[in-house]
Amino acid sequence: MRKLDKKDLLILGYLQDNGRYSYSQIAKMLKVSEGTVRSRINQMLKDRVFEFVIHTNPNKIGLNVQAIIGISTKLGKHEEIAAQLKEFPQVRFVGAFSGTHDLIIQAYFKSNEELMDFANKKLASIEGIESEEINVELKQYKDTFSYVPENDDTVI
Incomplete structure (x- = not known):
């Protein structure tokens, strides 16, 4: 598995923010081609960095x-x-x-x-x-699956 860079982490962050973003929407936000986003997402899926799931309440x-x-x-x-x-x-x-x-x-x-x-x-x-x-559980204060640090320059 290749190391994740800042662009990969940004893509993950956008997907965590809204899993319904299209590749073209993410590409526009990152100012890269749709193909770049598509290939990076496909590689991360292949490497099991993440998976698409439905989080039910x-x-x-x-x-x-x-x-x-x-x-x-x-x-x-x-x-x-x-x-x-x-x-x-x-x-x-x-x-x-x-x-x-x-x-x-x-x-x-x-x-x-x-x-x-x-x-x-x-x-x-x-x-x-x-x-x-x-x-x-008596009361829930947080329930998330977001693990990508925001505004972090760290490369995994």
Whole structure:
């Protein structure tokens, strides 16, 4: 993979600002050709620098309960448990962490009852989970997938 330069970061910034910008719109803003934008975007997609996704608001589709669940596992079991957790449709994120919990997941549910069912039946049935700590989101202050620094001269 080639190193990203400032132009690549600017393209990413425009796409994060508005994923519906056309290549020609971005080209005009950067004062380059549409072909330059197209080839850079295609190369970044090929290099898996980013992907196009739709970020849905969970509340708007009936998923009113967000939980961050910390899971402690038996030694040597976190890979196997993570593989099982990835298969649940409620789970949006699974990661291994240092600290109090071996795994942390983010999951969405229609109700507190659905969350309780998930914890008491689905998580409880996974061999190797020693404990879980459930944190329910009360209020959200920020939810973004923007990682490109603004006005940064740093080249990655």
